[in-house]
Amino acid sequence: MKKSLDELIKELKEKNIRLTHQRLKVLEYLVNNRTHPTVDQIYKALKKEVPSLSKTTIYNTLNYLSELKLIKVVAIEDNEARFDGDTGDHGHFKCNSCGKIYDLDMDMDKCIPENLNGFRIDEKIVHFKGICKRCLSR
Amino acid sequence: MKKSLDELIKELKEKNIRLTHQRLKVLEYLVNNRTHPTVDQIYKALKKEVPSLSKTTIYNTLNYLSELKLIKVVAIEDNEARFDGDTGDHGHFKCNSCGKIYDLDMDMDKCIPENLNGFRIDEKIVHFKGICKRCLSR
DNA sequence: TTTCTACTTTGTAATGATTACAATATAATT
DNA sequence: AATTATATTGTAATCATTACAAAGTAGAAA
Incomplete structure (x- = not known):
């Protein structure tokens, strides 16, 4: 179930979800970094490429994408959430x-x-x- | 592994842990309430019996007891911890x-x-x- | 029992992740 | 290019948890 970026984009289009720059960047990051990153790790990495980026956007985007079942939350730490681009059972x-x-x-x-x-x-x-x-x- | 209060007290004594009123009350609550209560639920219930009780004490006590493996943290909610007097695998x-x-x-x-x-x-x-x-x- | 001391409790303030919200910006359609 | 619903942004608020210092207490020793 490790979907490629193209497959994820296709799913967004099918669901009539807007392909914003920020959403694509977050998805791209999760596809390329299979390390279960935290919000802060994603934010800091993407901030370099998208200087206007807000941390709230990362939260909004990750929450939305996980509602849509395109990504998964990994609650293995007690203080902060991690995110996973692999939505298959594991x-x-x-x-x-x-x-x-x-x-x-x-x-x-x-x-x-x-x-x-x-x-x-x-x-x-x-x-x-x-x-x-x-x-x-x- | 559902230990009785007496067994838990015995373990505290063996480990030379002080039997404070607050610790005993927290353990008693967890033994009598197998509902995986939150910090706030434990605090509010015990506050009635021990009016001087501080929420910090509940945190300190629960953290200490779980370090000692006398209780377990159940991280099944994303926003707050729950606690379990049953330390057996389940x-x-x-x-x-x-x-x-x-x-x-x-x-x-x-x-x-x-x-x-x-x-x-x-x-x-x-x-x-x-x-x-x-x-x-x- | 009284004294002593290390450990505990308490209250307040700080921390840190996450969310609320309103103003601004933009994707995608017309 | 104009329009509009939706998204992004920044700041402030929320809420669980922790830090810390002052006051209190369990349990050992006298």
Whole structure:
């Protein structure tokens, strides 16, 4: 589900969403930076290219795009949100040593317990935290 | 792993943690209210019994108790933390209609993907969101 | 029991992420 | 090029959480 920028633009057009410079830049950033960036990281990076950019725009844009299901919020930190251009089902691992957030290709449906029979599941979140292999081997 | 208040007090004594009135009240509240309360809910409830209580104390106490692994933070809302007296491995389901947070008895180790071989896992978080059975049948 | 001291609680102020809002600007249609 | 609904921008507000210093207290020692 790692959509290209072109695919994302196509989806915007289909939904009659205006292709503003700022929206395209945010999408482009998320497509090119698969690092689960924070609002501030996105803002600082794009501010260089778009000097007029406002942080409120980043918030508005990210909120709107996630409402449209074009991106996902990753709530793995307790103080600030991170964003992911990959909207397919997958989990995350956060290394508490280097801070890196790994993507985990996995079948999240296997995690659904029987207790939830009869429940409608709209969102599945699987996060792990610890120390990654790379950091352990030092 | 639903410890009684007595078991929790015993653990505090073993670790030479002072048994302050406020700490005992917070633990008692979490043992008696398995609803994953917020800081504000705990504060407002205990303020009635302990009029001198400060919200900072609730924060200090909850942070300290979770460092000691006597309670757990449940980060299932995006704006505020919730707390759980049950420190055993289990998942959560949040109903977006009634707001209730259900506990899910499940084997979370079955969710660990192979990608994480060689990683040290300290924390496992499994959350689902949607509409619960009760709300659906209306 | 009283004293002592390190640890805890309390209240206020600060922080930091996020949102509200109104003025200005712009995408896309006519 | 004109129009208009929608988006961007900057500033101020909100709200959960933390920092900090003064006052209070649990628990050990005398």
